[in-house]
Amino acid sequence: MSSETNYKKISVGVFEAMNTSNFTEFEKNAAENISFEFPGVDKVEGAKRVILFFKVLLRKYKNLTFSVNDVIIEKNKACVVWTNKGEYNDGSLYENSGITLFHFTDDKVSFISDYFKDTSFINN
Numbered sequence: 001m002s003s004e005t006n007y008k009k010i011s012v013g014v015f016e017a018m019n020t021s022n023f024t025e026f027e028k029n030a031a032e033n034i035s036f037e038f039p040g041v042d043k044v045e046g047a048k049r050v051i052l053f054f055k056v057l058l059r060k061y062k063n064l065t066f067s068v069n070d071v072i073i074e075k076n077k078a079c080v081v082w083t084n085k086g087e088y089n090d091g092s093l094y095e096n097s098g099i100t101l102f103h104f105t106d107d108k109v110s111f112i113s114d115y116f117k118d119t120s121f122i123n124n
Contacts, residue, residue: 033045
């Protein structure tokens with residue numbers, strides 16, 4: 001499998017993990033020293049902490065589903081264009097779109113950064 005194909009599979013796999021709350025595959029593909037930038041919070045560093053952050057984030061929702069619309073690969077980077085829809089635990093609806101940037105080092109995810117269209121949730 002080429003690096004480009006592998007990077008696409010790994011990147012899309014993160015959203016599949018978010019949809020299923022199963023991070024086993026992502027854990028295999030994350031560098032131990034991965035860093036994650038998410039709007040409104042300090043940088044999260046380390047594979048275990050990033051996965052814990054994902055799990056804690058998902059607890060805010062009764063359900064949340066991501067749809068991947070496009071994936072752009074350039075050298076050791078991937079950019080995933082996505083939309084999502086869900087429902088907060090209080091019953092209010094949530095919907096957003098954005099991009100997530102991935103950097104790869106030695107074929108493992110070493111950096112992730114999210115960019116959202118609607119960042120109003122940061123103040124909640």
